[in-house]
Structure formats: C-alpha cells, structure tokens
Amino acid sequence: MLQVIGAFEKLKYMVECTSKSNGNKEILPIFLDVEPDDVKLKTNLYRKTLSKCQKSEAKSWEKALIEVGKIKGWNLNKDESQVDLIQSVIEAVLDKLNDIYKNVTEHLVGVDDRVEAIIKILDVESDSVKFLAIHGMGGVGKTTLAKVIFNQLSSRFQGCNFLSDVRESSEQHGLVHLQKQLLSEFHDSRFVDKIKEVDDGINMIKRVLHNKKISHCS
Structure with missing residues (x-):
C-alpha cells in the first residue's frame, strides 16, 4: 500500500x-x-x-x-x-x-570553444538578467551559434523562445507581431491575441514574465 x-x-x-x-x-x-x-x-x-x-x-x-x-x-x-x-x-x-529544439548542421567544426565561452558569460545559475549580443559579418554563423547555445540551455529555464529574423519580421509585420510571437510561448493565446498596441505588449510582457526564469534568443 x-x-x-x-x-x-x-x-x-x-x-x-x-x-x-x-x-x-x-x-x-x-x-x-x-x-x-x-x-x-x-x-x-x-x-x-x-x-x-x-x-x-x-x-x-x-x-x-x-x-x-x-x-x-x-x-x-x-x-x-x-x-x-x-x-x-x-x-x-x-x-x-523538435518543436523546441532548433535544427543545426551536424558535426559543426570550431563552435565548441565559442559555445563554452558564451555559456560561461551567461552564468545561467545567476538570478540576474543577462543580455548578450553576438555580432559579425553576415554568413559567419551567428544564428547557428545562437541555436546551439539555445538547445543546450533551454532545459534549465521555465520557458524558452527563439525568434529568428527579428529585423525583417519587425519591418514587415511591426513590433506588435514580435511581441505576440514572444508571449505565445508563455501565455494563453486568447490573451496574447488581444494585444493591439506596443504599449499593450510591453505591459503584458512585464506581467507575464515577471519573476520567471526564461531564455530568449533573437
């Protein structure tokens, strides 16, 4: 018993x-x-x-x-x-x-050291908020590197979201569309769809993500 x-x-x-x-x-x-x-x-x-x-x-x-x-x-x-x-x-x-993890090319060469260095900088066990920018010329593998890091760290967070092509998406569809994409992983779609203005999205992001340990890549 x-x-x-x-x-x-x-x-x-x-x-x-x-x-x-x-x-x-x-x-x-x-x-x-x-x-x-x-x-x-x-x-x-x-x-x-x-x-x-x-x-x-x-x-x-x-x-x-x-x-x-x-x-x-x-x-x-x-x-x-x-x-x-x-x-x-x-x-x-x-x-x-597969709905969470991002597809990357198998047997990548020369990324392990970079991934290890970036993860160390992020210090995911810390309670503080971290922003990290990966910059460089187009085609050098910035997005691939971000995907590898995202895949390795996503399981350590309460929620994760990976937004790709942010600049193009914001230019074509606006910031409200991006806000909805971000929130869709963390909040009920019935409430997310009610966002009409950028300020609405900002307020909902503050309310929904407050005190949550999340990972976001874009």
Missing part, C-alpha cells in the same frame, strides 16, 4: 508541475498493466486503496489520477508488442522536442 501511495504522490506532483508550466511541460502516460478506466477511478482497482487514506489526501490523488486518465497515452495491454510501444513513445517525444 505504501508503494501505491508513493506513486499517487508522485503523480500529483507531476500534474501540479504541468499545470504551472504554461504549456511547457506535458504528461505522456503509459498504462502498464492497468486500463485508462482504472486510472479514471471507474473501477475498484485504486478506489479500495484511496478509501483507506485520509480524505484530504485521497481527494488530491483522485483529482490527479482522473486528470491523467483523460490524457491519450499508450496501453501496453493493447499494443502489439513492447518494442512497438517503445518505438512509438520515442517518436512522440522526439516530435515534441
């Missing part, structure tokens, strides 16, 4: 972290030797254990179980084989990571 309760508590923590992540974290459930209906508490598999726990704790665990049970995942009982399931999970995770 203690092992099951420990699993309930971990699941509750995962749900709480996901709900506070503004969409930057996601739960991908694998139903191993259980059915989604068991997790949704439509059967007695977990209800018997929950009935023996304190009401306040059981309530929070029930909520977490039901929420995860609603998420479409993988069911080992029904999938053709464990090998197929593992391959499916890997593909799904890589697909989601």
